[in-house]
Amino acid sequence: MQEPDPELQKRLPPGQVLTGKWPVLTYGLTPHPSMRKWTFRCFGLVEEEVSWTWEEFLKLPRAEITSDVHCVTRWSKLENRWEGIHIRELMKHVKIRPQAAAVMIHAEAGYTTTIGLEDLIDDDVLLALKHNGRDLEPDHGGPCRLVVPKLYFWKSAKWVRAFEFLDVNAPGFWEVNGYHMHGDPWKEERYSDQETRAMQQMRAEALRKLRDR
Ligand SMILES: Nc1nc2c(c(=O)[nH]1)N[C@H]1C(S)=C(S)[C@@H](COP(=O)(O)O)O[C@H]1N2
Numbered sequence: 118m119q120e121p122d123p124e125l126q127k128r129l130p131p132g133q134v135l136t137g138k139w140p141v142l143t144y145g146l147t148p149h150p151s152m153r154k155w156t157f158r159c160f161g162l163v164e165e166e167v168s169w170t171w172e173e174f175l176k177l178p179r180a181e182i183t184s185d186v187h188c189v190t191r192w193s194k195l196e197n198r199w200e201g202i203h204i205r206e207l208m209k210h211v212k213i214r215p216q217a218a219a220v221m222i223h224a225e226a227g228y229t230t231t232i233g234l235e236d237l238i239d240d241d242v243l244l245a246l247k248h249n250g251r252d253l254e255p256d257h258g259g260p261c262r263l264v265v266p267k268l269y270f271w272k273s274a275k276w277v278r279a280f281e282f283l284d285v286n287a288p289g290f291w292e293v294n295g296y297h298m299h300g301d302p303w304k305e306e307r308y309s310d311q312e313t314r315a316m317q318q319m320r321a322e323a324l325r326k327l328r329d330r
C-alpha cells in the first residue's frame with residue numbers, strides 16, 4: 118500500500134477520507150435544462166433584479182481556481198481545477214441592499230441551499246463551467262454549478278439558476294433535512310443537531326453564570 122502523503126493529509130479535514138474518483142451525489146435525477154430558456158437571476162434584497170441569458174452569461178470574463186472538495190458523506194477530492202465566472206465578477210453587476218446577510222441558492226428541480234453572504238462573496242467562490250479543462254458533465258452540475266470550497270459540498274449547488282438575497286439565513290433542501298446551516302468541514306459542522314446542541318450548551322452556560330453570580 119502507498120504511504121499517505123503528509124502534505125495531502127494536512128489538507129484533509131477531520132473525519133474525511135481521500136478519493137481519486139469523483140462520486141456523483143444527486144438527490145433525484147440529473148436535469149437537462151433547455152439552454153434557450155436558461156437564465157441566471159439575482160433577486161430578493163437587491164436594488165434591481167439582474168438576469169443573464171446563457172449567451173450573456175458566456176460573455177462574462179472567466180477565472181480559474183484550484184480547490185479541494187469535501188462531501189459531508191466523508192469523501193474529499195483534492196486539487197480540482199475549476200474554470201468559470203468569479204463571484205466578484207458577477208457581483209459587479211448586482212447592487213445588494215445593506216440589509217442582505219444571507220443567500221438562498223436556487224438550482225434546477227427545486228434544490229436549494231443556504232450560504233451566508235460573506236461566505237458566498239469571497240475570493241475562492243466560482244460559478245464553474247469547467248472541471249480540469251473539460252465542460253462540466255451533466256451529472257456533476259453542467260452546464261453551471263456553484264463551487265464554495267470552504268463549506269461541505271452540498272452547498273455547492275449543481276445546475277445553479279439564481280441567488281436570492283435575504284436578511285436572515287433560511288434553511289434550504291438539506292438544511293431542512295437535518296444538515297448544518299453553516300457546514301464548515303474543518304469544524305465538522307455536519308448536522309443541525311450539533312448546532313442545537315451547541316446552542317443549548319451556550320444557553321446552559323449562560324444560565325449557570327447567571328446562577329453563580
Ligand atoms: N442541484 C443539486 N446540487 C447539489 C446536489 C443535489 O442533489 N442537487 N447534491 C449536493 C451534494 S450532497 C454534493 S456532495 C455535491 C456532489 O457533487 P458531485 O455529484 O459533482 O460530486 O453536490 C451538491 N449539489
Ligand SMILES: [Mo]
Pocket residue numbers: 142188189190270271
Ligand atoms: Mo454531499
